[in-house]
Amino acid sequence: MQLDIRNYYEILLMEILSDEGLLNELPENYVADLACITLNQVPPRYIHHLVDTYFYEDAQEQEQMRRELYLALEKSRAFLKSKLPASDNETTS
Template sequence: MQLEIRNYYEVLLLELLSDEGLLDELPADYLADLCCVTLNQLPTRYIRHLVDTYFFEDYEELQKMKTEIQQALEKSRAFLKENQKA
């Protein structure tokens, strides 16, 4: 049995990466590492239906989540940059 659940932070992170053009710009291996390191800094928020989430979500909460993602993404990029030199 396959359940249709996903982490909403994943969805928002991928939207951010797409909006910034990074999905097309960065190598796939680096992108996968970047997503993992970023998501490991964030809480999980599981959803079943994305359309329901868009309908019921609070604007302030969404903005807070996007800010958390942006901050985690910046830290992750710095972390990966530093550790690629080693």
């Protein structure tokens, strides 16, 4: 049996990365590392259908989740920047 469940934070993070233009301007491996580090900072929020989140959560809760992700993303970028060689930092800043 294959269940169709997803972590809603993954969906929100991909939206944020797309909105910020990071999916197109950063190397794929860097984005994958960035996403993993970011998602490890927030609790999982599993959903069955995307429409469920719009029905069961209010706008304030949605905005709080986005703020959490933006903060985690900022920390993740700083972490990766501190770990990469100087030449790699120039392309991922």
